[in-house]
Amino acid sequence: MSAVELFPIEGIPLIKPGDPLAAIIVKQLEHMNKRLQPDDVVVIAQKVVSKVEGRLVALASVDPSDEAKALAEVVDKDSRIVQVILDDSRAIIRSRRGLLVAEQQAGWICANAGVDRSNVQQGDDGEEYLALLPVDGDASAERIREELRVASGVAPAVIINDSHGRPWRVGTVGVCIGCAGLAPIWNQRGLHDLFGYELHSSEECIADELAAAASLLMGQSNEGQPVVIISGYQRPAHLPPAPSRSIQRTAATDAFR
Amino acid sequence: MSAVELFPIEGIPLIKPGDPLAAIIVKQLEHMNKRLQPDDVVVIAQKVVSKVEGRLVALASVDPSDEAKALAEVVDKDSRIVQVILDDSRAIIRSRRGLLVAEQQAGWICANAGVDRSNVQQGDDGEEYLALLPVDGDASAERIREELRVASGVAPAVIINDSHGRPWRVGTVGVCIGCAGLAPIWNQRGLHDLFGYELHSSEECIADELAAAASLLMGQSNEGQPVVIISGYQRPAHLPPAPSRSIQRTAATDAFR
Numbered sequence: 001m002s003a004v005e006l007f008p009i010e011g012i013p014l015i016k017p018g019d020p021l022a023a024i025i026v027k028q029l030e031h032m033n034k035r036l037q038p039d040d041v042v043v044i045a046q047k048v049v050s051k052v053e054g055r056l057v058a059l060a061s062v063d064p065s066d067e068a069k070a071l072a073e074v075v076d077k078d079s080r081i082v083q084v085i086l087d088d089s090r091a092i093i094r095s096r097r098g099l100l101v102a103e104q105q106a107g108w109i110c111a112n113a114g115v116d117r118s119n120v121q122q123g124d125d126g127e128e129y130l131a132l133l134p135v136d137g138d139a140s141a142e143r144i145r146e147e148l149r150v151a152s153g154v155a156p157a158v159i160i161n162d163s164h165g166r167p168w169r170v171g172t173v174g175v176c177i178g179c180a181g182l183a184p185i186w187n188q189r190g191l192h193d194l195f196g197y198e199l200h201s202s203e204e205c206i207a208d209e210l211a212a213a214a215s216l217l218m219g220q221s222n223e224g225q226p227v228v229i230i231s232g233y234q235r236p237a238h239l240p241p242a243p244s245r246s247i248q249r250t251a252a253t254d255a256f257r
Numbered sequence: 258m259s260a261v262e263l264f265p266i267e268g269i270p271l272i273k274p275g276d277p278l279a280a281i282i283v284k285q286l287e288h289m290n291k292r293l294q295p296d297d298v299v300v301i302a303q304k305v306v307s308k309v310e311g312r313l314v315a316l317a318s319v320d321p322s323d324e325a326k327a328l329a330e331v332v333d334k335d336s337r338i339v340q341v342i343l344d345d346s347r348a349i350i351r352s353r354r355g356l357l358v359a360e361q362q363a364g365w366i367c368a369n370a371g372v373d374r375s376n377v378q379q380g381d382d383g384e385e386y387l388a389l390l391p392v393d394g395d396a397s398a399e400r401i402r403e404e405l406r407v408a409s410g411v412a413p414a415v416i417i418n419d420s421h422g423r424p425w426r427v428g429t430v431g432v433c434i435g436c437a438g439l440a441p442i443w444n445q446r447g448l449h450d451l452f453g454y455e456l457h458s459s460e461e462c463i464a465d466e467l468a469a470a471a472s473l474l475m476g477q478s479n480e481g482q483p484v485v486i487i488s489g490y491q492r493p494a495h496l497p498p499a500p501s502r503s504i505q506r507t508a509a510t511d512a513f514r
Contacts, residue, residue, distance in 0.1 A: 002264070002265065003263065004262070004473065005261070005262050006263075007259070007260040007261070008259065094512040109424075166424075167423075167512070168505070168513065169432070169504050169505070169506055170504050170505070170506050173430075173462050173466050185427055203428040203429065204428055204472070205426065205427060206428075209472050210473065212466040212470060213263075213466065213469060213470035213473065216467065216470065217261060247427050248427070249425050249426055254425060255424070256513050
């Protein structure tokens with residue numbers, strides 16, 4: 001029986017810029033009497049990766065432009081937050097009261113360009129910080145994977161996930177915004193179903209499905225479980241690893257922007 | 258440690274209209290020396306539910322209208338299939354060469370209104386059939402849940418999942434198109450994060466995340482594993498069960514149709 005198990009890594013401390021995340025993961029696994037396996041997928045919440053990388057902006061330091069102020073009126077948000085969103089975006093996709101969907105600089109289309117103010121520790125001076133998405137989630141995932149290999153001798157697949165809202169459907173789901181060591185898209189074109197009919201729409205985004213599965217165990221209201229291990233998932237062995245950028249639909253093939 | 262396990266039910270035979278799906282699930286679980294638990298989530302692929310319910314249309318029986326023929330030209334599809342899509346839809350959301358996104362009659366917005374020709378057994382006469390989505394996936398899930406209760410004495414949560422493409426991102430992911438016995442949306446508004454900041458965009462669609470997780474084990478190129486059990490997932494206990502219809506974003510709150 002091909003069972004898949006997911007479990008959170010217990011006891012991960014609050015992460016600060018520069019913390020050795022991979023070493024912390026390996027150490028906490030040891031406390032759980034567990035070891036990484038080559039087939040494991042390590043899913044890490046974007047927020048802790050952004051913190052490790054210092055992708056933080058002090059809200060009080062932001063001086064909003066006239067453009068940000070005007071857009072803030074439209075979407076009914078803090079103009080300083082809107083300025084940070086604009087600074088980290090390539091394009092605004094939709095703006096409406098309460099809604100600001102942007103294509104952020106790494107190419108992810110999501111609410112507020114992924115900029116988040118929750119769970120970002122106030123500094124000793126009481127300042128409030130915003131967290132931005134990693135500059136390059138795939139590079140972040142590759143680096144963490146290499147650090148895990150150094151710390152444990154094993155290089156699992158790594159996924160960085162975030163919670164994104166979607167058109168048409170209520171609620172957020174976990175999605176992949178960075179990966180290393182796995183093929184995010186399982187292209188099944190050319191495969192045949194049980195009756196020999198060649199499959200049509202047969203690209204399955206397994207990286208997003210793994211990211212969503214891990215989100216179930218992370219919760220959103222605390223940082224107690226920002227890392228989830230998925231073990232026993234048999235990834236398509238014939239597919240070479242690829243970056244999560246390959247999940248980004250090109251504008252020319254996207255009917256919804 | 259709060260681990261979650263997913264496993265497919267082995268040996269489910271090819272499903273035909275009228276087959277006792279719940280009894281088959283319970284019997285195959287017994288063969289695996291397993292029993293349903295009240296906290297389990299039983300995820301069932303839409304295709305087998307549609308087959309049990311006879312939601313099949315013989316392709317040769319379809320006489321396409323002028324409207325279907327014109328739209329088939331635009332999207333470059335078989336006009337008979339387009340007719341079946343139109344017949345099961347409330348509205349066409351986007352039509353382009355190779356792409357037909359519809360709001361199907363139960364309210365799900367997806368490619369081809371969810372109409373699928375793969376994995377639908379040709380009849381004894383060699384006819385080819387299309388499978389439509391269930392008329393009411395929530396009612397289907399409720400019925401299967403009740404049948405599972407009768408067959409096993411235990412009423413787990415039930416999710417019917419399908420693979421849908423998304424704007425902005427390549428590839429399909431499993432989503433929920435019917436559920437019973439669980440709250441599909443975990444509304445975390447009013448919860449506070451570690452630093453006391455009230456969470457903003459805090460509705461998590463756990464039904465879609467469970468559906469996506471199960472998809473990982475189902476594959477798409479065969480029907481060998483159309484039922485997956487998720488055990489150990491601690492659902493938010495304070496939320497009352499609700500239908501999957503509550504996942505459907507209203508047109509007024511949707512910036513992308």
